[in-house]
Amino acid sequence: MWRDAVLVATKDLRVEARSRVATNQVLPFSLLVLVLFAFALEPDRGVLRTAAAGLFWVAVLLATVLAVSRSAALEAGDGGRDALRLSGLDPAGVFLGKAGAVAVQLVALELVLGLGVVVLYDIELTGVGTLAVTAVVATLGLAAAGTLYGAVAAGLRVRETLLPLLLLPVVAPVLLAATRASEAALGTGVAGIDVGQWLGLLATFAVVYLGVGVVAFGPLLEDS
């Protein structure tokens, strides 16, 4: 399973390196979202600074939908799913590989977005350690749930509109938890946030969805 996961992850990342969809489309889109938030929320009233953590994570969530949609689209072409089913690859490995590739892309995106938030919203970077851990754990959960729903919606003609509708309510707790933890690190949230509690929630989410994905991806792949 792990061998297959690495094989698939490197393949997906190689495709990204060649096609540069994440860097040329998803990243600019996310940065644009950050800018649009500023238009909507009036930069001078300090609202942006207070809301920065939440806005960052909303932008990440939207980027996740795009990244996952793209990941699922790789095999959506003519014969793609057949080839995957026939390939001899362990479906659990395929799931982990694809989720892993999405996670890597998201983390890279978050680094740039984080920089964007610091610059655009005038944030003082504190608690970087907490921010980093939060980002990694939250991203694992997002990538796992996203890849799973990508499989649920795969092959259906309305995949592009269905995927966000299915995915976003499910990752709402990740948004909540990641924002709270980030706020605690940055000092922009309410007092008394227990970061450990929120990180625990993120970790639980990630573990649960990785686990379900490993089990459910195979059967989902089977429907033509």
Place this chain on the structure above:
Amino acid sequence: MTDTKGNAVTLALGIAALLSLAATVVLGLSLPTTVEQDDYSRLIAIHPGLAWASYVAFGVTAVASVLWLWPRTRSRTWDLVAGASAEAGVVFTALTLLTGSIWGRPTWGTWWVWDARLTLSALMLALYLGYLALRRVPADEDTRARRSAVAALLAVLVVPVNHFAVEWWRTLHQGRSLSQLDPGRDLDGIFIGAMFLGFLAMTLTYAWFVLTRLRTLRLEAELEDVALDVALAERRAEAVEALT
């Protein structure tokens, strides 16, 4: 072939549901008004019951999905039950939100309170709607059943996560909460009684709804089976033609 008229069980259930609903309404309206909440405290008769029924519907959808996914118990009925239960669930969840909103308004002055329960219900509504949208997408029966079942289980998994997340989130803020409107110990037993009657009425209504809807869905599926037999015969005829 499923009976189109409905059987005795469903009928009895329907009558029981109707009666208990009527009783709830009567009892609810006859509840005394409270100092703090005026007439709105009467909503205790139906709001918790609606919320309860929406959770039941969710749970049934999840259990039916598991039963479908498990090869040994797999049967079309479970897939249909999951779908019917979700449809009922949407209605009950929407009503939960509506009554919650009405209940909170006079006390807080707003139409919406970001409290743990209402927020969780709102998320559940979104999950339900996504699930139903998935069921509507045209696909092979097996494919659709499998994907819906997986989606239902994924949704169920996230409910406890959501519950804790929202719970912890709202306690951070000590803000408004519907639970503050719940009757304390010092209120009359009649309020509690009305609430439990409401639970009963909603559960019966839910059960009746699901059984009735299940019958319709079964009939639809059987119609498709007949169409399949016709298609098989036509296909064979085509072969005979081509080979002679």
Place this chain on the structure above:
Amino acid sequence: MDHVVRLRAAVCLLDRFPALAGVDLEVDAGEVVLVRGPNGAGKTTLLRALAGLVPVVAGEATVLGVDLRRRPRGVRRRVGLLGHGTGLYDDLTVLDNARFWARAAGRAASDADAALDRLGVNGRLLSVPVGRLSAGQRRRVALAAVAARRPALWLLDEPHAGLDAAGRDLLDGLVREAAAGGATVILASHELERARTLAGRTVLVAGGQAVPDPGARRETAGVA
């Protein structure tokens, strides 16, 4: 003697439509069988069912000793299907594609290199992204991916289509080699003249059923 393929009254549904309405078929090791018939007759479904991709819902179906009704996935690793879609990743180069699919099937990268070479895909062509190739070139790459797996059962769906004369000769050579090596080849084709020189016998598929070709030299009357 154990047949490589044994179907009895096999029924396959495609979204409630009986694509295969009761097929009887027996194929032995080392045989090359041509499957022909009008469009929509069920040839593609037959090949996909033999690969374990389409579930057989009634009748008996055994391929390479595996009961397809109970374990459809059991046969996939040992089968090589060349379908209508190629399952290749447009953004990856020819070499990356072939190596990925070979490794996925548990073969070495060198197997992929050799197969590509065998099919006349070499030199500059190896580093071109698949999306930029012509349809015929893509077919050759897809064929190489199948060949690199060294399957025990080759299922070729209209393999000659899109190939130029040189490509067709290479394909024929490949088929003859495979059969000589003990593998079994079933190909569906409209290229009757060419395919008949390859095949030991012909099966006619129409209306979801299969019969031995009534006459190798004459067209069956009434076939569309």
